[in-house]
Amino acid sequence: MAQKLKKNTAIALGNFLSQFKAEGNTKNPDVLNNNLFYDDFTDLIALSQSHNGWFTPEQVYFAIRSWAEALTEANLNEWLSRYDFSNVQPKTVGLILAGNIPLVGFHDFLSVLISGHKVMVKLSSNDQKLLPFLAKYMISVQPELEESITFVEGKLENFDAVIATGSNNTARYFEYYFKDKPSIIRKNRNSVAVLDGNETKEDLIDLGEDIFRYFGLGCRNVSKLFVPKGYDFKLFFEAIYQYGDIIQYEKYANNYDYNKAVFLMSLFPLLDNEFLTLKEDTSYASPISSVFYEFYDDLENVKERLKNDEEMIQCVVSNNLIENSIPFGQTQQPKLWDYADNVDTLTFLNKI
Structure with a gap:
């Protein structure tokens, strides 16, 4: 045809x-x-x-x-x-x-x-x-x-x-x-956001979309934040407050309760707003209802890290801090030419 x-x-x-x-x-x-x-x-x-x-x-x-x-x-x-x-x-x-x-x-x-x-x-x-x-x-x-x-x-x-x-x-x-x-x-794969502390509240509201859309179940959902040393999460928590209704969904609430309990029993220090926990962790794959974060001293080190770990990462979100990063709020709206894992499916299909 x-x-x-x-x-x-x-x-x-x-x-x-x-x-x-x-x-x-x-x-x-x-x-x-x-x-x-x-x-x-x-x-x-x-x-x-x-x-x-x-x-x-x-x-x-x-x-x-x-x-x-x-x-x-x-x-x-x-x-x-x-x-x-x-x-x-x-x-x-x-x-x-x-x-x-x-x-x-x-x-x-x-x-x-x-x-x-x-x-x-x-x-x-x-x-x-x-x-x-x-x-x-x-x-x-x-x-x-x-x-x-x-x-x-x-x-x-x-x-x-x-x-x-x-x-x-x-x-x-x-x-x-x-x-x-x-x-x-x-x-x-997981997706990450890189912040430098200059983000507006609107940027962080949009970041909430990248975190909470599909309850965080997609590989394009942000599950990890890189933030500068000394970063104050106050504005982040204020911005994502509007997503609080997510805790009304029983399956999400069960995951929140369970994962928070596991973290606390393991004596991990947490930041928590009653529907999302933030945990300092070097991993990329956080459980549902949690986002990992990591402090950085030098943005160049973050760039190097992301380059080395590119096979583990689906999307990078930032305000142009990282080359080819996606704007806040856009991870779950890929274009037809935005291929999963950066593998061009049509080129593959053209050659078989």
Whole structure:
């Protein structure tokens, strides 16, 4: 199928998703096949939290809005203009998806299809409903896609390449199991923010979005702060106060209580505001409801550290303190050309 048709299908999906917003859904009569899908998707969003307790309507709506904003003609043209898929021989690409945040595997799914390959998807048990629904919508717009999309429940078999996402432990298994196939194996990564004390309250409010969106479950969530020696966290705590309602979610509250208790029993000194703990720690991966921090004397040392640890880091957030860092509040709204782990998925798919 011509890439233009697939691109148009992605645009149609973006138009469909743009109807759904946390502040209220608005049915657009011009959206393709809306009568077949609108009500069912409304119901699916409402039921998502019963399928996965972390997938609250607010978080699902955010993921949907992010994809609606990404899947525009202008964005798709900019993304695809860098590649030539005219010599692609269609292969079957297996996807082993994570389920930590809603639709976390959709970028890989779209990349495989739009590059001219067939996709074979093994869903995470934590996110089994949303992607198959979007696939069904895309097939309704372009029926030829049906032969290019397969969802499997058991073992992946009869595939030519694989993109697998998991923990550092499962990655070792993936690397062994898929050693004879072209592959992208994604491991645990975390995101960090680098502060210098000159941030405004608005900057730190935006940083709160990077910390709390999806309850901190994504690899693009900030889980570690680098702050100058003597940094006063008072303004930080004032800024993030507006996210305090997060403690109303039982699963988050349970994690907060548990992790705080573990820290206190271990006699770790903590900063705490009753919904987030801050712990001084050299690690990057903090538990849910906690952020680690580390003091620095010299920003150049932080830059060197981040360079050395780049395989452990997904995003760096700062006010231009670090080269190629992301502005506060933007980590969970990546562009189509912002690839996970900085591995260009479309270049990989173009070469298999």
